[in-house]
Each structure stands twice: as C-alpha cells, then as structure tokens.
Amino acid sequence: MVALLQYVVAGTLLGAIYALIALGIVVIYKSTRVFNFAQAQFIVWGVLLSYWTIHWMGPALGLVAALVAGALLGFVVERLALRPLIGQPLLAALLMTLALGYLLEGLAFMGWGTAVRKYPEVFAPAIWKGRIAAFPTGLMTLGPIKIGYTQLWSFGGTLLLFGLISSFYRWTPLGKAMRAVAEDHQVSQSLGIKVRFVFSLSWIIAAVIGFVAAVFVGSLSGAFIQLSDLGLRAIPAILIGGMDSIPGALVGGIIVGILEALATGYFGAGLGNVSPYLLLLLFLLVRPYGLFGQRRIERL
Amino acid sequence: MTRPAGILDVRYETEIAVLRTGGQWGALGIFLVVLAVLPLLADRATLTTLIIMGIWVVAAHGLNLLTGYAGQISIGHAAFVGVGCYTTAVLVARLGFNYFLALPLAGLSAGVVGLVFGLPSLRLKGFYLAMATLAAQMILTQAFLYLWPEVLGGALGISIPPANLFWFHFASSESIYYLVVAVAVLMTVAAKNLVRTRTGRAFVAIRDNDVAAELMGIPVFVTKLKAFFVGCFFAGIAGALWAGFTWSARSDQFPFIQSIWYLGVIIIGGMGSTVGPVFGVVVVRLLNEFVLRITPWIGGMVPAEMAGPLGVGTGLVAFGLLATLFLIFEPRGVAHAWEIVKERFRNWPFVYPPG
Numbered sequence: 001m002v003a004l005l006q007y008v009v010a011g012t013l014l015g016a017i018y019a020l021i022a023l024g025i026v027v028i029y030k031s032t033r034v035f036n037f038a039q040a041q042f043i044v045w046g047v048l049l050s051y052w053t054i055h056w057m058g059p060a061l062g063l064v065a066a067l068v069a070g071a072l073l074g075f076v077v078e079r080l081a082l083r084p085l086i087g088q089p090l091l092a093a094l095l096m097t098l099a100l101g102y103l104l105e106g107l108a109f110m111g112w113g114t115a116v117r118k119y120p121e122v123f124a125p126a127i128w129k130g131r132i133a134a135f136p137t138g139l140m141t142l143g144p145i146k147i148g149y150t151q152l153w154s155f156g157g158t159l160l161l162f163g164l165i166s167s168f169y170r171w172t173p174l175g176k177a178m179r180a181v182a183e184d185h186q187v188s189q190s191l192g193i194k195v196r197f198v199f200s201l202s203w204i205i206a207a208v209i210g211f212v213a214a215v216f217v218g219s220l221s222g223a224f225i226q227l228s229d230l231g232l233r234a235i236p237a238i239l240i241g242g243m244d245s246i247p248g249a250l251v252g253g254i255i256v257g258i259l260e261a262l263a264t265g266y267f268g269a270g271l272g273n274v275s276p277y278l279l280l281l282l283f284l285l286v287r288p289y290g291l292f293g294q295r296r297i298e299r300l
Numbered sequence: 301m302t303r304p305a306g307i308l309d310v311r312y313e314t315e316i317a318v319l320r321t322g323g324q325w326g327a328l329g330i331f332l333v334v335l336a337v338l339p340l341l342a343d344r345a346t347l348t349t350l351i352i353m354g355i356w357v358v359a360a361h362g363l364n365l366l367t368g369y370a371g372q373i374s375i376g377h378a379a380f381v382g383v384g385c386y387t388t389a390v391l392v393a394r395l396g397f398n399y400f401l402a403l404p405l406a407g408l409s410a411g412v413v414g415l416v417f418g419l420p421s422l423r424l425k426g427f428y429l430a431m432a433t434l435a436a437q438m439i440l441t442q443a444f445l446y447l448w449p450e451v452l453g454g455a456l457g458i459s460i461p462p463a464n465l466f467w468f469h470f471a472s473s474e475s476i477y478y479l480v481v482a483v484a485v486l487m488t489v490a491a492k493n494l495v496r497t498r499t500g501r502a503f504v505a506i507r508d509n510d511v512a513a514e515l516m517g518i519p520v521f522v523t524k525l526k527a528f529f530v531g532c533f534f535a536g537i538a539g540a541l542w543a544g545f546t547w548s549a550r551s552d553q554f555p556f557i558q559s560i561w562y563l564g565v566i567i568i569g570g571m572g573s574t575v576g577p578v579f580g581v582v583v584v585r586l587l588n589e590f591v592l593r594i595t596p597w598i599g600g601m602v603p604a605e606m607a608g609p610l611g612v613g614t615g616l617v618a619f620g621l622l623a624t625l626f627l628i629f630e631p632r633g634v635a636h637a638w639e640i641v642k643e644r645f646r647n648w649p650f651v652y653p654p655g
C-alpha cells in the first residue's frame with residue numbers, strides 16, 4: 001500500500017514534467033496546427049544554456065538571460081524554418097520539426113559533448129545568498145512517503161505556469177486573438193489579427209515554456225544531452241489529453257507519469273517504457289481526439 | 301512523360317512501357333553493368349557502404365510507397381525493418397530454415413505487423429496516424445529487448461550463420477553485395493510497377509484527397525491497409541537483408557533516429573517518385589561518409605576530449621541541415637531536380653519553359 005502510494009506520488013511529480021513539455025507542444029499546435037517534434041531539443045538547449053548562464057551571471061540574472069535566449073531561439077526557429085513552409089502540406093512542417101530537432105541536437109552535441117554535469121541548485125538557499133527567502137531542499141517525509149523538495153517546487157512551478165498560460169488565453173485580448181487563429185486562419189486574418197505575428201508569438205511562448213521546463217528538468221536530473229528522450233515520453237501525454245487542450249496536457253502528463261511509475265514499479269522497466277505507448281494506441285483507437293480535445297468533423 | 305520528337309506509340313505495349321527509347325535501355329544496361337563490376341574495383345570499406353546503401357534502398361522504397369505515395373506518415377519504419385530482421389534470425393537460427401526461405405517470410409511477417417499498426421487508420425489520418433507508428437516504434441523495439449528472452453535473446457540478440465544456397469555460402473562481402481543488389485534491383489522494379497497499377501493510383505488518390513477518393517469509389521481503409529502492408533513488406537525484406545549482412549539481430553540497431561533517417565532519405569530523394577529513394581540513399585550515405593572523413597580533420601583542431609562528440613554532432617547537423625534546406629528550397633527532392641536537368645538537356649539549346 002505504501003509502495004502504491006509512493007509510486008502514485010512519484011508518478012504525479014514526474015508527470016508534471018511531461019505535462020510541461022506537452023504544454024509547449026500544445027501552444028504551438030493550437031495556433032499553427034504544427035506538431036513540434038523539436039520541443040524536446042528546446043529543453044536540451046534550455047538545460048545547457050541555463051547551466052552556463054547561471055554559472056556566469058548567478059541565479060537571478062542567469063535565469064532571466066536563459067529565458068531571453070529561449071525566446072530568441074523560438075523566434076529564430078519560426079522565422080527561418082517554419083515561416084517558409086506556410087501553405088505547404090502539413091507533412092512538410094512535421095518533417096521540418098523532426099529535421100530541426102536533429103539539427104538542434106547536433107549543435108548541442110558539438111557545443112556540450114557527452115559530459116554529465118551537476119546542474120546548479122537554483123532552488124537551494126546557498127546560491128541566492130539570502131536575497132530571497134529560499135526554498136528548503138532535500139527530502140520531505142510525509143508519513144511513510146518521501147518527496148524530494150526539488151520535485152515539489154517543479155510541480156508547483158508547473159501548476160503556476162499552466163495557470164498563467166490558461167489565463168493568458170482566456171482573458172487577455174492577445175490570448176483571445178490567438179484562440180481565434182487556432183479556430184480559423186483565414187477568418188482571423190480578415191478580422192485584422194496578424195496571423196504571422198501569432199505564429200511567431202506561439203513559437204516564442206513554447207520555447208520559453210521549454211526553457212522553464214528545462215530548469216526543472218536540469219534541477220531534477222542534472223545537465224546532459226540525452227534529455228531529449230523525455231520529449232518522446234511527452235507525446236502520449238499530449239494525445240491522451242487532447243491535442244489542442246491546455247488542461248488536457250496537464251491531465252495527460254500526470255496520467256502518463258503515474259502509469260509509467262506504476263508499470264515500472266510492479267512490472268519492471270520493459271513494461272514501464274512501453275505502457276505510455278500502449279495507452280496511446282488504445283486512445284488512438286477509441287478516442288483519437290483525447291480526453292479534452294476538440295472533436296473535428298470533416299466536410300467537403 | 302515527355303520524350304524526344306519522333307518517338308511515337310503505335311501499340312499499347314509501347315505506350316505503357318517504362319523504358320521507351322534505345323537510349324533508356326542503354327542507360328539501364330550501363331547502370332547494371334556498373335553495379336555488377338563495382339565490387340571488383342571497390343575496397344572493403346566502400347563495399348560495406350554499398351551494401352548498406354542497397355539495404356537502405358529497399359527500406360526507403362517501402363517508406364516511399366507508404367508515405368510518399370499513400371501519404372500515410374510513418375515515423376516507426378526502422379521498427380518494421382527490425383521485425384523483418386528478427387523474423388529472419390528466429391527462422392534461421394531457432395527453427396533451422398534456409399535463409400532464402402526466411403527472406404520472403406520476413407517480408408510477410410513485417411507486413412502483417414504493419415497491418416496491425418495500420419488498423420488505427422480506420423479512424424485516424426495524417427498526424428494522428430504518425431503517432432500510431434511512433435507507438436509501433438517504441439513498443440516493437442522494447443518488445444525485441446524484453447519479450448521472450450529465450451527466443452529473441454534479450455539485449456544480446458540473435459546470431460545467425462551466413463546465408464547459404466545449396467553449396468554456396470554468402471560469407472564474403474562480395475557475395476553479400478551481389479545478394480543485396482539483386483534484391484534491391486528486384487524490389488525497385490516491383491515498386492516502380494506497383495505504383496503504375498490500379499492500387500498504386502489509389503494510393504496517390506488517398507494521399508491527395510481521401511474524401512474525394514472515397515467518393516470516386518476507392519475503398520479508403522482497405523487501400524490504406526494495403527499501403528501499410530506493402531510498405532512494411534519492403535521494410536521486412538530490408539530487415540532480412542540486414543540480418544544476412546550482419547549475421548545477427550539486435551534491438552539497438554533499429555532506434556527511433558533510424559526511422560528519421562529513412563524519412564530524411566525520402567525527403568531528400570523526393571517523395572512520390574520511385575527513383576527518389578535511390579537518390580536519397582546515395583546522397584545521405586555519401587554525406588555520412590563525407591562527415592566520417594572530415595571529422596578527423598576537424599577533430600585535429602580541437603582538444604581531444606571534444607573530438608568524439610563533435611563527430612556525432614557534425615553528422616546530426618549535416619543531416620538535419622540538408623533535410624531542412626531540401627524542405628524549404630526543393631520539397632520534391634533530388635528526383636525533381638534530376639527531371640529538370642534532363643528536361644534542360646532534351647530541349648537544349650532552347651530554354652523551356654522560357655525565361
């Protein structure tokens with residue numbers, strides 16, 4: 001029973017990371033209908049870049065610099081790689097993000113190598129030198145269950161970010177414009193919304209989300225290059241939650257996290273690795289638009 | 301299809317022929333002769349590259365039929381190659397089949413597995429279907445690794461003896477080369493002819509607009525399943541060749557990135573053209589060789605501990621950049637560029653279209 005509870009808690013915390021990766025992909029998909037396979041590489045770049053910036057500039061300035069770099073990366077990628085493909089079949093954009101992922105991963109490989117480095121403890125008190133009342137680190141024991149504080153802060157950060165993005169889409173004029181673009185490109189263009197600007201902004205937001213996720217991922221698992229595998233784990237989360245749903249990304253991520261933790265805990269790594277994809281196949285067969293996704297009816 | 305002035309079709313057979321002029325027959329003959337004498341001129345490393353190219357051509361034809369012609373994106377093609385490879389290995393090493401009997405069976409088994417993962421295409425299309433193939437990639441490679449360890453061999457995989465036909469053993473690189481090239485030529489002819497049939501045209505119809513295709517009386521679901529079967533059949537044959545070449549089947553030989561390489565091959569070569577995958581494989585493998593040659597040279601200029609990652613990184617960057625540039629500037633790939641060049645030569649000294 002304790003083991004079950006421990007698995008569920010660990011899975012939920014892990015699932016939050018998947019959810020955050022999924023959120024970046026959903027933000028792009030919502031407005032551009034492009035599925036960004038390169039989101040995982042945004043995370044890799046985020047981890048590696050923020051590692052350097054935090055080392056050079058200290059935690060506060062370093063984090064800000066990393067997020068700015070993330071925004072820049074998102075902008076450049078959209079402008080150079082995806083913008084020329086507007087009007088081409090969706091397959092082209094899909095393949096582009098795959099190719100782009102490998103381009104980014106290769107560049108990261110060239111700049112970083114295979115080293116595994118310890119990520120600076122951004123949540124630790126010492127690194128902030130008393131400027132901010134910092135968070136405790138280490139393990140928290142809640143009855144029989146043990147929770148890492150870092151994981152807890154990541155979980156809280158994820159929820160906060162989901163709240164921010166949801167309210168942005170819900171209440172701000174720009175967010176509403178972006179939802180309109182998600183609905184129909186031509187109609188929103190004729191209503192005076194700058195569709196290209198929205199595309200650009202979506203990529204920037206997604207890259208920044210990726211870089212925030214990167215800070216959590218780095219704090220949890222250290223800085224190294226194979227982190228891009230995480231991105232493949234996030235894909236079932238998105239489809240289970242629904243491609244164009246922000247709460248869906250959160251729910252899907254947590255479902256996948258718990259499922260993986262349970263399967264790994266009870267049946268070993270083999271089934272643990274496969275279980276999200278088995279669930280994905282099941283969903284594709286039974287409910288392809290996911291739990292919260294919008295059902296689209298096709299007509300001529 | 302344009303052809304030189306004065307070549308007129310007077311019979312239906314000439315109208316539908318793939319090769320219509322003496323020049324085309326001559327070019328094909330020269331190409332086949334070159335293929336036949338290449339191993340006499342090539343050293344061992346070059347021969348290995350050529351063998352890998354041949355295997356890739358078969359696999360890429362399969363992906364091209366599935367993605368390029370039928371429009372069903374597959375990002376799990378390497379796993380289906382793996383199914384073929386493992387089928388061959390199990391049949392040969394565990395059940396004592398002859399390799400040449402196992403070869404078509406490997407194609408069939410990969411095709412059937414492909415059918416299973418194509419079933420979601422009843423309800424799904426485009427991107428969602430790609431996700432089903434991603435699931436296939438992940439599930440199959442993990443299955444190779446963890447399922448049934450006493451038969452599939454777990455992480456060690458399966459070793460098989462070289463293929464043999466009566467008294468002859470395909471043990472030398474040269475003999476494997478001829479085996480692979482023979483199969484690759486055969487499969488290329490099969491792919492070329494398949495897309496000229498009713499089924500092949502149905503593939504194109506559901507790629508271009510599946511709703512319209514259905515209204516014209518094409519059974520969309522059945523046609524999609526056919527595409528999955530054929531595409532994965534080719535993959536299975538490629539897998540069997542891979543088993544014949546490496547004398548083994550191991551789960552780590554069919555990673556996700558391999559599937560992306562196959563996609564890159566058909567992007568660069570040109571989707572929806574039979575000659576495209578061949579061009580794509582040649583370009584991608586040559587690029588790979590070039591990167592392998594150039595990295596020691598770059599590696600000499602940086603500290604030793606940087607050199608290894610730099611090599612891997614350069615390969616990824618070169619491949620990613622090439623695929624990216626092709627998608628932006630020549631989405632129809634090398635095959636289309638080749639058509640343009642041929643057209644220019646045919647019309648020389650006139651420029652057509654003008655300007």
